[in-house]
Structure formats: structure tokens, C-alpha cells
Amino acid sequence: MRDTFRAFATTIGFGFRAAPWHAAFQIVTEIALGLVGPFTGYSMKLLLDAVQAKDLDLALVGGTVLSVTIAVLLVAMYYNAHCIFTVIERTQALADRKLMTLIGGIDSLAHHERPEYLDQIYRLREERESLAEMTNASAGFVAALVSFAATSVLLAQVHPALLSLALVAGISMWISSKANDIRVEAQEETSEPERLRRHMYDIGTTAGAGKELRIFGLTKEIVRRHHETSDLVLSARNEADWRAARLKSIDALINAAAFVGAIALVLMLALSGRATIGDVGLVVTLAVEMGMVVAGTVGYGGDFLWTLKQARRFIWLEQYAKSAVKATADPMPAPKRLGHGIDLDAVTFHYPGTERPILENVSAHLPAGAVVALVGENGAGKTTLVKLLCDFYQPDGGQILVDGEDLARIPTRQWHQRVSTAFQDYAQFEFQARETVGVAVTAKIDDDGALNGALARADATSIVEALPQGLDSQLGTTWSEGVDLSGGQWQKLALARGLLREDPLLVVFDEPTAALDPQTEHALFERFAAAARAGHDQGTVTLLVSHRFSTVRMADLIIVLENGRIREIGDHQQLIDRGDLYAELYELQSRAYR
Numbered sequence: 001m002r003d004t005f006r007a008f009a010t011t012i013g014f015g016f017r018a019a020p021w022h023a024a025f026q027i028v029t030e031i032a033l034g035l036v037g038p039f040t041g042y043s044m045k046l047l048l049d050a051v052q053a054k055d056l057d058l059a060l061v062g063g064t065v066l067s068v069t070i071a072v073l074l075v076a077m078y079y080n081a082h083c084i085f086t087v088i089e090r091t092q093a094l095a096d097r098k099l100m101t102l103i104g105g106i107d108s109l110a111h112h113e114r115p116e117y118l119d120q121i122y123r124l125r126e127e128r129e130s131l132a133e134m135t136n137a138s139a140g141f142v143a144a145l146v147s148f149a150a151t152s153v154l155l156a157q158v159h160p161a162l163l164s165l166a167l168v169a170g171i172s173m174w175i176s177s178k179a180n181d182i183r184v185e186a187q188e189e190t191s192e193p194e195r196l197r198r199h200m201y202d203i204g205t206t207a208g209a210g211k212e213l214r215i216f217g218l219t220k221e222i223v224r225r226h227h228e229t230s231d232l233v234l235s236a237r238n239e240a241d242w243r244a245a246r247l248k249s250i251d252a253l254i255n256a257a258a259f260v261g262a263i264a265l266v267l268m269l270a271l272s273g274r275a276t277i278g279d280v281g282l283v284v285t286l287a288v289e290m291g292m293v294v295a296g297t298v299g300y301g302g303d304f305l306w307t308l309k310q311a312r313r314f315i316w317l318e319q320y321a322k323s324a325v326k327a328t329a330d331p332m333p334a335p336k337r338l339g340h341g342i343d344l345d346a347v348t349f350h351y352p353g354t355e356r357p358i359l360e361n362v363s364a365h366l367p368a369g370a371v372v373a374l375v376g377e378n379g380a381g382k383t384t385l386v387k388l389l390c391d392f393y394q395p396d397g398g399q400i401l402v403d404g405e406d407l408a409r410i411p412t413r414q415w416h417q418r419v420s421t422a423f424q425d426y427a428q429f430e431f432q433a434r435e436t437v438g439v440a441v442t443a444k445i446d447d448d449g450a451l452n453g454a455l456a457r458a459d460a461t462s463i464v465e466a467l468p469q470g471l472d473s474q475l476g477t478t479w480s481e482g483v484d485l486s487g488g489q490w491q492k493l494a495l496a497r498g499l500l501r502e503d504p505l506l507v508v509f510d511e512p513t514a515a516l517d518p519q520t521e522h523a524l525f526e527r528f529a530a531a532a533r534a535g536h537d538q539g540t541v542t543l544l545v546s547h548r549f550s551t552v553r554m555a556d557l558i559i560v561l562e563n564g565r566i567r568e569i570g571d572h573q574q575l576i577d578r579g580d581l582y583a584e585l586y587e588l589q590s591r592a593y594r
């Protein structure tokens, strides 16, 4: 209950924060509109009674009530529509920013990788518009309830038995909410196949998979899979719709019976002289109005509950974001420089929600100022170790020690500020070139000297020089005057981004040069290694993950991982002398290049 209230308060708060006056005015006008139906019925009653009694005064009162009601209707309708759009637009923008801040700001990566979290995040992203709907749903729901109350009072004045219409309306709302639950449940249960269906659609329609789709003639297969998954999703939802429709038809029958009963009752009352002709008009109008009130309450109530569901997901995300912050019982700041280095002390790890250990008992000393290479076959656990060193995940067993202190004690955000990275799956920021590189240290976006220095270290100077407006060029052909770059050029800019930070304690290159030829990669890393060794005062550890042994060989220390365990460790010559896996793989690659 507390969570529900919190979810409601949070999302209605979005509306009032994004557009306070419009939100307040929307609620007022919505309630005014909700009263139009009952007041129209009442003025009709007055007018009919006035005609029957030939009472001019009563006719004037009835006419005035009707005129005011129509005026309120016209004015409120106009402002209400304006408020609805303004509130939704502004709230949507605010909710989007909140989602971006939460999803992108969580220290861990688990919510991007675990299926149960992905479903939640997927639904939140898909249904993000709902987060902006709370003001609208609440205003509509409150207005429908006010209308319901006013209609009930007017009906009771004619005859208390007519309140059975209100009772039936209550039952109707209950049935409709059950029908709505059935639909919502089906949507939730088909969340994963729906994600798969979307994945197929994305594969079939975006540029990323375009080349392989054509070469492998995959389009037909992807369309078939999309069809298969669609059938699964749609048949489950269709079945739920039928069940909901069966409930709704029972509801319709009850309503029809109540409507006929109410008209019969008021006619009997009128024929026996206990009700006026105006009462008959009033009951007919209000019986119809009651149907609309029920539809409104159910519709807005459904929107309200649906919005509440998304709001609860949002609260889940907020709580998850808080819980994903590493528990640092005895926090300490990251050291200014590394004197000793980083130690892996019997590190063991399995991904949350899985059983298989990916790293087992990994121990190694990464000396301050050293260039360390991490090699091993696909799936050996190299990237996983990198994720642990970047503090995206924490070890299940053992410790990572930074100058002898447990990394668990350093708050993740602080550690991230002292880590520089370049990954194989780099982000393609389609901004101006200076921003594409400069986002690594936003304070340096306008510092041409720093940007050019990083570009030079990444061997990317010529790429930017060839751009029409140099650093100010817009990247990405989907933007006006935007220019596109090759995969290797994008990767070099990502590398420059990784090299912009001046005081990192750990620099990680996880196959960031896979799109470059081996000679270029080798030359680049020779340069990084020289720079890393020259920058001993900072004690930075440079960690390089590569499958190219020509590059790896110049590292001070090479760690060979196999099935999540360290198979060998040493420098190039030591490992060659041992004649084990490294020597074998090195020989194989050298032979291929001879």
C-alpha cells in the first residue's frame, strides 16, 4: 500500500512539477466537465416541469442552468484540451530525463544483462508514455467519481430505488476492472516473447544487421521467427481479450436490465402521479449519463491502474538503482596515485542469477606503472575480469586490492572517475567531433589542446583534420551536414576518448582496436606502453585485452586466462621459455604472419 501511494505520488508529482498551473487547471476543468451531464439532466427536468406547469419563473431558472452548463462545457472543453496536451508533453520530457538518469546512472551493468531486469526495463521504455498520464488519469477518474456522486444524488431525489442504478454502476466498474486485469496479466506474461518479436523486427529493419541479412539470405527466416513469436504473443493476448469480453458482456446485460428497470419505475411513478414529466426526462438523461460515467470511470480507472503499474516499475527502478550501489561499509577515497599497484586476490565470480563460476580463484599482481596484457580464448573470462576491475560487478569471493586497500571500500562513482576505458563495443556518439571525444571529460570539450593531444595519442589526428569543420564537424549522416566515419575511424575516436583523462589509475583497452590492422594496432600500443611507462609518477596500470600476440608481447606482464582460471603469468620471454599455451598460440600466430 505504501509502495502504491509512493508510486502515485511520484508520478502525479511529475505532472505538477513539469506544468504546475496546467495540471491544477486540468483537474478543475475536468471536474467541471464531469458535472455537465448531471446539470444538463437537471435543467431538462426544470424546463419540462415548467412547460407542464406553464411556470415562467421555473422556465427561466431551467434556461439559466442550461445556458451556464453549456457555457461551462464550451470554455472548460477548450482549456481542458490545451492543459491535457501541455501537461502530457512536459511530463513526458521530465519522465524521460528521470528514466535516462536512472537507467544510465546505475553503477552496475546487471540491469542491462539479466533477463528479469531487462523485462522490467523494456516495459518501462515501451510504456514510458504512461508515466506522463497520471495527471490525466487522476483528473478523469476524480471527475467521473464527482459526476457519479452528483448523478446518484439527483436519482435518489426522484426515488431511492433508483440508486440501484448506482449500485449496478459499482458492479459494472468492478467487472470492468477484472476484465482489465485479465488483459494486463496477458501483456505482462507475454513480455519476453514480445521483446523477442521486437528484436526480430529491429534485426530486419536496421542497418546493423543489413549486410549479414543479405549475404546469408536471412530475411525470410527472421520474418518467419517474427511471425512465430507474434502468433505466440497475439494468441495469448487474444485469448485474454475473449475472456475479458465474456465478462464485459455479462456486465452489459446487467446494465441493460438496470436501465430498463429504472425507466419502468419512473414511468410507473409518473403514471401514478408520484413523479413529474421532468422526473421522467431527468431519469432517462441520467440513466444514459450513468452509462457514460461508468465508461469514464472504467476507462480512466483502467488508465489510472495501468499508470500505477508503470509507476510501481519506476519505483522499482529507483529502489534497484539505490540497491545497486555497492555497499561500502568503511568507505575510503581512491588513492591520488598508485604506489604498489592492483592485486587480484583469489577472485571468484559468477554472474548474478547464474550458477557457473566465470572466474575462479584468480590471483595476480598488476604492478603500478606496468602494461599488463590479458589473453585467452573466447569466453575465457577476460571481459568479465575487466568488468570487475571497472567495478561494474563485485567479486563473489576474494578481493581486488588497490594499493593494498579493498576496492570494495572505494565508492564506485569515485573509482569510475579514475578509470579510463576503450572497448570493442564502443559507443558511437553522433555529436560534434569535439564532443564525441570530449564527453570523457566534459570540462575539456572546448579545450582544443587537450582534445588534439588525445587524438594524437590515438593516432586519430588525420581523421579530424580531414573533416570539413575539423573538431566542430557534426558526425553521423542522419544529421544535417553530418559526416560518416568508417568503423576503424569511429573506433579511433573512441580510443581518443579513453585517452583524454589525465589522471587515471587504471586504463583498460578491451580489444579497442579490433577494427584496425595488426601493424597499426602494434604501433599504437607501442606508443601507449611508452606513454604509460613514462607516466610512472601516476603509477597507472594499463590493462590491454587483445587476441594479437604481436601487440601483447611488448606488455610487462602477460596473464593467460583459461576457463576462468589463470593458466600462466609472466613476461613474453618467460612464457615463451615455459613452452606452454602462450608459446603455442604465439607460434601459431607468428607462423600465420610469416
Ligand SMILES: Nc1ncnc2c1ncn2[C@@H]1O[C@H](COP(=O)(O)OP(=O)(O)OP(=O)(O)O)[C@@H](O)[C@H]1O
Pocket (backbone or CB within 6 Å): 113, 114, 351, 354, 358, 376, 377, 378, 379, 380, 381, 382, 383, 384, 385
Ligand atoms: N552478463 C552475463 N551473464 C551471464 N554470463 C555471461 C555474461 N557475460 C558473459 N557471460 C559468460 O561469461 C563467460 C566469459 O565471458 P567473457 O566475455 O568474459 O569472455 P572473454 O574472454 O572476454 O571472451 P571474448 O574473447 O570472446 O571477448 C562466457 O561463457 C559468457 O557466456
